[in-house]
Amino acid sequence: MSKLSKNFKKIKYDLINFIEPNIYYCYQCGKCTAGCPLTNFYEYKPHQITELIKLDRIDSIFDSNSIYLCLSCEICSNRCPQEINIAAIMNYLRNKSLQIGKPRIPIMSKFYKLFLKTVGRFGRSYEPALFLGLNLISGKLFNDLDIAFSILKKGKIKFLPEFIKGRKKMAKIIKKHM
Numbered sequence: 020m021s022k023l024s025k026n027f028k029k030i031k032y033d034l035i036n037f038i039e040p041n042i043y044y045c046y047q048c049g050k051c052t053a054g055c056p057l058t059n060f061y062e063y064k065p066h067q068i069t070e071l072i073k074l075d076r077i078d079s080i081f082d083s084n085s086i087y088l089c090l091s092c093e094i095c096s097n098r099c100p101q102e103i104n105i106a107a108i109m110n111y112l113r114n115k116s117l118q119i120g121k122p123r124i125p126i127m128s129k130f131y132k133l134f135l136k137t138v139g140r141f142g143r144s145y146e147p148a149l150f151l152g153l154n155l156i157s158g159k160l161f162n163d164l165d166i167a168f169s170i171l172k173k174g175k176i177k178f179l180p181e182f183i184k185g186r187k188k189m190a191k192i193i194k195k196h197m
Contacts, residue, residue, distance in 0.1 A: 026115075026119050027075070027077040027078060030077055030111075030112070030115050031072060031075060031077060033111070034072055034108060034111065034112075035072075038104070038107055038108060038111045039103055039104050039105075039107060039108050041101055041102060041103050042069055042072060042073065042103060042108070043073065044101040044103065045066065045069040045070070045073075045099075045101060045103055046101070047066050047069075047070060048066070048100065049064075049066050050098040050099060050100065051064075051065040051066050051094075051095035051096070051098055051099050051103075051105050052064040052065050052066045052067075052095070053098070054094040054095060054097075054098040055094060055095055056090065056092065056094070057088050057089070057090060060084070060088055061083070061084065061085040061088060062083035062084055062085055063079070063080060063083050063085045064085075065095045065105045065109075068080060068085060068086075068105070068108065068109065068112075069103065069105065069108070072108070077112070080112055081112070081116045084124060085109075086109050086112045086113040086116060087113060087124050087127040087128075087131075089106070089109040089110070089113070091106050091109065091110055092106070093106040113131065116128075117131060117132070126156070126157060129153075129156045130149075130153055130156070133148075133149060133152045133153065133156065134149060135193050136193075137149055137152070138189065138193060139186075139189060139190035139193040139194065140186070140190065141180045141181070141182055141183070141186060142182055142183035142184075142185065142186030142189050143181065143183055145180040145181075146176045147167075147171075147176065147178060147180075148180070150163070150167055
């Protein structure tokens with residue numbers, strides 16, 4: 020058995036025993052998918068993700084764009100009549116794909132890590148740092164610069180970061196799981 024296959028078995032075990040023990044209650048009603056704002060862009064819809072997990076096809080999920088496009092808005096979880104936390108499943112799978120080095124969309128992987136580092140440093144999201152960091156990572160230094168200035172000028176986001184209490188604890192949690 021390959022190392023990757025062992026990882027997939029461990030991932031399924033964790034999903035079923037710790038993240039979402041009710042996953043086997045999913046009867047494919049599709050209410051989660053009907054509420055998802057990005058379902059038209061997924062390779063696998065939320066209800067299909069649960070089925071792929073049950074069928075030991077986690078590799079197919081990792082080879083798709085679905086877990087990276089998920090907004091974590093939790094509409095899917097709230098609509099589920101079986102109370103399956105699909106948003107938590109998507110987040111867990113996204114984190115695991117990064118940990119085992121199997122991201123489908125490399126720039127999304129870099130953005131996600133940048134986002135977590137920003138939250139670890141400031142205790143919350145800091146959009147100017149994300150904007151600049153993503154432009155540096157992608158090599159497109161002036162990408163959307165006009166939009167950024169417009170947003171800052173209108174006061175939609177703050178130029179200086181806001182720090183929250185307890186951000187050191189947040190940084191430890193993030194560092195532990197990265």
